[in-house]
Amino acid sequence: MPDIEWVYIKINGIALKVPKGEMIIESAKRIGVEIPFFCYHPRLSMKEGGANCRMCLVEVASRMPDGSLRKMPKPQTSCSLPAAEGMEIETDTEALNADRRGVLEFLLINHPLDCPICDRGGECPLQNNTMHYGPPTTRFIEEKRHFPKAYPLSQYVVFDRERCIHCARCTRFTRDISGDEELNFLWRGADMEVATFDHTEYNSRFSGNVIELCPVGALLSRPYRFKARPWDLQSAKSICTQCSNGCNIKLDYRLDRIHRVNARLNEDVNEEWTCDKGKFGMDYISDESRLKTPMIRRNGELSPASWEEVLYLIASELKNAEGEVAGVGGAYSSNEDIYVFQKFMRETLRSKHIDHRMGPNFQSYNSGLLKRFGCPAMGNPIAELEDMKSTLIFGSNFVDEQPILYLRVRKGWRFKRNKVVEAAPQGLISEEIRHVTQFAEVSLNYKNGTELPLAQGLLAALFEDKGRPLGEQKLLSHLSGKNVAQCASETGVDEKDIRKAAELLATDKMCIFAGEYVTHSPDATAILEVLGDIAVLTGNAGNLNVPVSRNNEQGAMELGILPDMLPGYVEEQNPGMNTEEILSACVKEDLKALWVMNTDLVKEYHNSDLANSAMDACPFVVVTALAITDTAAKANVVLPVHSVAEKWGTFTNVERRVQAFCKAFEISPDIHAEWKVFSDLSSMLGSPMTYADGKDILNEIVKSVPTFAKCGPNTLGDEGVILNPVAGGKE
Amino acid sequence: MDNENSNSITPETGERTSCKSEGRFSPNAIAELDEIITHYPNKKAAMLPALWIAQREYGGYLTREAIREVARLLGRPKAEVEGVATFYSMYNFKPKGKHHLEVCTCLTCGCVGAYGVVHKLEEMLGIHLGETTSDGEFTLSEVECLDWCEAGTVIQVGNKYFGHVTKDNVEMVLEQLRESDDHTSPSLADDIVKILLPKGEPKSKVE
Numbered sequence: 004m005p006d007i008e009w010v011y012i013k014i015n016g017i018a019l020k021v022p023k024g025e026m027i028i029e030s031a032k033r034i035g036v037e038i039p040f041f042c043y044h045p046r047l048s049m050k051e052g053g054a055n056c057r058m059c060l061v062e063v064a065s066r067m068p069d070g071s072l073r074k075m076p077k078p079q080t081s082c083s084l085p086a087a088e089g090m091e092i093e094t095d096t097e098a099l100n101a102d103r104r105g106v107l108e109f110l111l112i113n114h115p116l117d118c119p120i121c122d123r124g125g126e127c128p129l130q131n132n133t134m135h136y137g138p139p140t141t142r143f144i145e146e147k148r149h150f151p152k153a154y155p156l157s158q159y160v161v162f163d164r165e166r167c168i169h170c171a172r173c174t175r176f177t178r179d180i181s182g183d184e185e186l187n188f189l190w191r192g193a194d195m196e197v198a199t200f201d202h203t204e205y206n207s208r209f210s211g212n213v214i215e216l217c218p219v220g221a222l223l224s225r226p227y228r229f230k231a232r233p234w235d236l237q238s239a240k241s242i243c244t245q246c247s248n249g250c251n252i253k254l255d256y257r258l259d260r261i262h263r264v265n266a267r268l269n270e271d272v273n274e275e276w277t278c279d280k281g282k283f284g285m286d287y288i289s290d291e292s293r294l295k296t297p298m299i300r301r302n303g304e305l306s307p308a309s310w311e312e313v314l315y316l317i318a319s320e321l322k323n324a325e326g327e328v329a330g331v332g333g334a335y336s337s338n339e340d341i342y343v344f345q346k347f348m349r350e351t352l353r354s355k356h357i358d359h360r361m362g363p364n365f366q367s368y369n370s371g372l373l374k375r376f377g378c379p380a381m382g383n384p385i386a387e388l389e390d391m392k393s394t395l396i397f398g399s400n401f402v403d404e405q406p407i408l409y410l411r412v413r414k415g416w417r418f419k420r421n422k423v424v425e426a427a428p429q430g431l432i433s434e435e436i437r438h439v440t441q442f443a444e445v446s447l448n449y450k451n452g453t454e455l456p457l458a459q460g461l462l463a464a465l466f467e468d469k470g471r472p473l474g475e476q477k478l479l480s481h482l483s484g485k486n487v488a489q490c491a492s493e494t495g496v497d498e499k500d501i502r503k504a505a506e507l508l509a510t511d512k513m514c515i516f517a518g519e520y521v522t523h524s525p526d527a528t529a530i531l532e533v534l535g536d537i538a539v540l541t542g543n544a545g546n547l548n549v550p551v552s553r554n555n556e557q558g559a560m561e562l563g564i565l566p567d568m569l570p571g572y573v574e575e576q577n578p579g580m581n582t583e584e585i586l587s588a589c590v591k592e593d594l595k596a597l598w599v600m601n602t603d604l605v606k607e608y609h610n611s612d613l614a615n616s617a618m619d620a621c622p623f624v625v626v627t628a629l630a631i632t633d634t635a636a637k638a639n640v641v642l643p644v645h646s647v648a649e650k651w652g653t654f655t656n657v658e659r660r661v662q663a664f665c666k667a668f669e670i671s672p673d674i675h676a677e678w679k680v681f682s683d684l685s686s687m688l689g690s691p692m693t694y695a696d697g698k699d700i701l702n703e704i705v706k707s708v709p710t711f712a713k714c715g716p717n718t719l720g721d722e723g724v725i726l727n728p729v730a731g732g733k734e
Numbered sequence: 735m736d737n738e739n740s741n742s743i744t745p746e747t748g749e750r751t752s753c754k755s756e757g758r759f760s761p762n763a764i765a766e767l768d769e770i771i772t773h774y775p776n777k778k779a780a781m782l783p784a785l786w787i788a789q790r791e792y793g794g795y796l797t798r799e800a801i802r803e804v805a806r807l808l809g810r811p812k813a814e815v816e817g818v819a820t821f822y823s824m825y826n827f828k829p830k831g832k833h834h835l836e837v838c839t840c841l842t843c844g845c846v847g848a849y850g851v852v853h854k855l856e857e858m859l860g861i862h863l864g865e866t867t868s869d870g871e872f873t874l875s876e877v878e879c880l881d882w883c884e885a886g887t888v889i890q891v892g893n894k895y896f897g898h899v900t901k902d903n904v905e906m907v908l909e910q911l912r913e914s915d916d917h918t919s920p921s922l923a924d925d926i927v928k929i930l931l932p933k934g935e936p937k938s939k940v941e
Contacts, residue, residue: 184811189820200805200812201798 010088015095027081027092028059038094039103039132041110041218042170043082046274048179048418052171054083057106058132062093078102100136107137113148113193114219115165123220125233129168148193157205159225159283160214164196167221173197173213180276181209182413182441197221208402209410211282215265215275226283227263231255236262239667240721242654243281244335244554244647248385248407249656250277251721252285254648259668260289261648269722271386272660278406287646292630294643295671305631305641310673313640314680318687320623321352324595329356329585332602333564334553337652338661339700340677341555341562342570342708343692344600347681349569351690355579356594358566359559361607362523380557381548381658382538383514384725389415392510393422395461397534398454399518400431402438405550405657408516409439416442424504426457428520429495445504449494455526457501458533459483460490464505465540481533508537514546522549523609550657558655561710561726564600571708572729582608589617596623601644601677603632627677643674650676651697653719655726661714662723758791759803767807770930777808781818783930784808785825786923794919795826826919831866831873833911834918836890840879843886847900851887852876854901858908871912892918893925 008023014031021030029045031038042056060078066089067073078099081092093099110129118124150164174186174197185205189198199205213222236255243250243264251267264285266277287293299308299316321328330348333341348357388394388411402409415421425443428451440446449457464487491498515538521530531549538547551557563570567578580588588594590613597617608614618624618637626638635641648667655661678700682692694700698716705715710726718724759767770783784804785796792800796819805812819825835855839848852863855874859867866873880888885897889907894916896907 185813187811187813187817189817191821198813198816200801200816 010086010090012086012088012090012092014092021086023087024085027061027063027084027086027090030086031081031092031094036094038081039136040082041128041132041168042172044172044175044216046180047172047175049083051178052175054080056110056168056170058103060099060102060106062096062099064091066090103132103136104138107133108141108143110168111137111141112143113165114168115147117166118220120229121166121220122223122228122233123217127220128218150196153223153228155225156199156222157207157210159279160205160210161223161225161228162197163221163223166219167197168219169195169197170218172216172218173222176209176213176216177207179417180410180414181207181212182417183207183209186213208278208280208406209276211279212266212276224263224283226286231257231262237667239648239665240267241647241664241667242656242662243277243285244654245278245280245284246404246406247551247553247556247657248273248405249654249660249662249723250281250407251662252277252281254285254288254667256289256648256667259670261286261667267721271384271722272656272658272662273407274410276407276410280406287629288648289670290630293646293670294628294630294635294641294674296673297643298631298635298641300639305636305638310675313642314683314687317625317640318684320596321684322688324352324623326353327594328352328354328596328598329580329588329594330354330564330598330600331358331582331585331604332600333357333359333559334361334556335601336555336559336677337647337650337664337697338555338558338562338655338704339652339697340600340681341559341564342704343678343681343694343700345563345570346692347685348598351685351688355566355575355577356585356588357564357579358582358585359556359564359600359602360582361602361604361609362519363525363609379549379551379560381550382545383548383658384660385411385658388412388514389419389421390512391415391421391514392512393424393507394513395424395426395504395508395515395534395537396439396443397426397458397515397517398428398520398524398530399516400427400438401425401516401518404518404552405516408550408657412439413442422507422510424507426454426504428452428454444507445500447494447496447500447504449496452524453494454521454524454530455533456485456490456493457496458530458537459485460487460494460496460501461505461508462533462537462540463487463490464502465509465537481529481536509541511542513538513541513543514548516548516550518550519552555654557657557659558653558661561655561659562704562708570704571710583610583613586610586613586617589621592620592622594621596625597621599624599626599634599638601627601629602634604634605637606633627680642680643671644677644680645674649674652676653697653701653714656723659726660723661711661719661726663716663719757803758800759787759807760791763787763791764807766927766931771808773932778810781808781810781815782822783927785815785819786926786930789825790920790923790927793829794917794923795829829866829870830919832871832917833891833914834873834875835907835911836875836877836880838878838880838886838888838890839876842879842883843888846886848876848887850901851889851899851904854904855908858905872908892916892922 040059059081061081064072064074153161241254250273251269297313298305422444426447605614624638626635628635788800805815889896
């Protein structure tokens with residue numbers, strides 16, 4: 004870190020020390036001086052379109068070389084005014100108040116006064132600033148400009164152009180953050196409006212953020228429109244369950260209904276962004292289809308039953324099945340559920356047959372990774388990604404698989420000169436889909452299925468570069484004697500591109516992402532070995548990231564829903580069966596019972612025929628579920644369990660960060676937490692588990708699993724804690 | 735607002751309009767653009783000249799395909815190109831008449847009867863300001879100062895200026911124009927492209 008140069012300034016007569024070049028609007032925050040603004044946003048670039056609302060004006064006096072103070076004749080926008088030694092700033096003078104009144108009077112010329120029916124009413128910066136600084140009356144007697152109300156920009160966003168104050172936050176967001184550059188200003192002066200090209204649909208994976216960014220009620224959420232007033236909503240801190248990135252969110256709810264999802268600030272994870280999957284995909288929680296009572300199959304039909312009845316039935320079936328029972332799933336459950344599940348299976352039922360993995364070819368690669376890098380996970384924390392000098396994104400539809408990691412990598416490119424190399428199969432890169440290709444320095448567009456030779460090509464190119472130390476024999480053996488030209492012809496990629504990519508990757512701060520085209524490949528282990536070699540060869544050992552994709556998949560691995568690993572990656576001496584073996588055993592009727600843990604097995608398992616016939620053949624299938632899924636429909640017993648909104652718990656995200664979510668409401672007393680189901684059953688089967696709540700379980704995990712040592716319920720805080728490294732560590 | 739009529743898309747279907755570029759840039763136009771780009775630090779900076787070429791190639795006005803093609807050729811987002819194009823008043827988004835009459839109604843011309851000229855023209859052509867005659871011959875607009883105040887009232891038609899126009903002699907202007915074969919918008923665009931190219935033509939001339 005370079006040393007920060009500090010300067011001394013005065014704001015409203017209060018002396019303070021701030022980093023040189025910090026914008027005055029930020030410096031004022033340090034001492035609690037409020038400066039009103041609309042367009043300013045610390046994460047959006049000031050270049051091209053910043054400082055346009057003119058609301059944050061301040062009076063400035065600068066220190067001259069001879070030591071005298073010279074007052075600038077006109078007020079300056081504090082959002083674009085870098086702090087310099089000796090500056091004296093006034094934020095609250097008669098002249099400034101008159102200026103702000105003028106700015107607001109102009110903004111309100113065309114802004115309709117429909118606050119009573121505006122979704123933003125009550126939490127609107129324009130309302131608030133008008134309240135504090137605005138003129139009480141207007142002198143504008145002409146007709147305001149009119150547009151059709153609620154023009155639909157996309158599936159999720161409606162746009163009220165009359166309300167827009169042209170602050171350019173949304174247009175700058177699409178350029179600086181999401182990268183789709185879909186929104187822009189049309190026309191000019193009084194005719195100016197925000198629009199997509201030719202009024203086509205606003206096509207973005209991050210469109211929901213502009214709703215939160217909009218300082219007025221111009222960009223609004225379609226699902227939330229007219230559903231509630233903000234002051235009627237309660238808010239619960241939560242974690243998004245739509246992917247493994249673990250965005251911090253707020254669930255805004257009333258009674259037992261989620262009305263909207265907003266982002267919650269976490270600088271280390273999602274900053275303040277969400278993707279549309281998360282922002283608009285959480286309504287399953289209060290969906291009508293939620294299962295509200297246990298179901299038992301009677302005469303071939305699932306029919307409602309009481310908890311006593313189902314638990315008694317399950318206990319009697321499992322008592323007979325001891326040792327011949329298996330469990331699959333768990334990637335969508337909380338850490339606490341997962342821990343109690345594996346304990347229930349291993350200790351109460353004496354079965355080692357548990358697995359959460361659903362994709363093909365997983366068996367080898369994650370144990371390979373485990374041996375080499377300590378754990379199958381990301382080698383870099385999310386926040387570190389923006390500081391990389393180069394990034395290789397290999398075999399991944401990155402923006403869909405890892406939306407928040409994508410934003411970080413793009414931020415590094417946009418603001419910190421991170422150079423990105425993309426390797427994606429032909430057909431994935433298309434001109435119209437705006438993703439990594441848009442800003443990748445080199446795009447390696449390889450023939451489908453040739454991930455291994457491409458990785459070898461990159462490694463060979465790095466090898467041939469004489470400036471780099473030649474590795475050991477092991478690295479050479481991974482090349483299988485190929486040179487760059489051979490790899491190029493095998494993959495259909497230009498040899499020059501491979502060499503250029505290798506050159507870009509040879510920096511001291513480089514990281515590699517391996518996506519689903521790698522982990523689902525039959526050569527997964529070999530490809531990851533070669534990518535690992537590239538990391539080692541460039542001096543970035545450990546910077547190989549194999550991000551998981553499902554909500555708490557990382558937690559399921561950390562807490563041992565694996566046939567060969569106990570919680571904390573402690574090796575199991577006699578491994579049990581993995582998912583594929585479990586399902587095959589069901590088909591052969593070698594198992595008496597199967598527990599499917601909150602997973603739509605028949606949809607998610609890569610071989611749905613096998614999953615279907617396993618479900619049909621197994622004599623007793625228990626499914627915990629939120630609603631009747633295709634899998635639940637085939638079960639003998641279905642148990643309704645809590646969603647993320649109905650209990651306290653923790654998830655482990657893709658970077659191994661344990662984050663807590665809070666209970667918002669309860670939908671029905673007949674829906675139980677998953678861990679409660681296991682502990683009740685365990686007690687019925689003669690091994691009592693006495694957990695009062697989720698925190699109890701987390702405390703037990705902290706005590707018994709070394710990687711979780713720092714993750715007690717009281718130490719997690721709002722930001723969460725990254726797990727300890729696995730003992731026996733990285734190479 | 736020129737574009738109100740395009741507000742009818744239904745995002746429920748999630749359909750985007752076809753993104754196929756018509757590709758009406760001739761090989762010569764592409765050569766011109768390639769040449770012009772070399773005079774700027776990056777492709778984005780060449781956007782205004784590129785739009786002038788497009789205005790010429792697409793017959794005097796910018797269709798959405800024209801904007802799409804410029805965006806593709808410069809590697810810029812379509813929304814940005816559209817935003818730039820709509821900012822400037824000399825790019826057209828609707829077809830203009832063969833002769834585009836731009837009458838100065840600024841202070842000096844206004845004092846010597848510019849509006850008399852405008853009303854006379856409206857009467858003779860049977861259209862209002864901003865409209866085009868049904869035969870597509872004339873478009874009538876008013877503009878701000880054309881910097882030839884001593885000759886007010888001034889009418890600009892492409893690269894031609896008509897000075898000392900009054901409501902009594904304005905008919906002569908129309909007659910003169912009716913005899914001319916010049917198509918104002920594309921030829922004006924062509925003139926501007928020529929100015930932007932140092933010797934009036936690209937280095938790598940396409941045969």
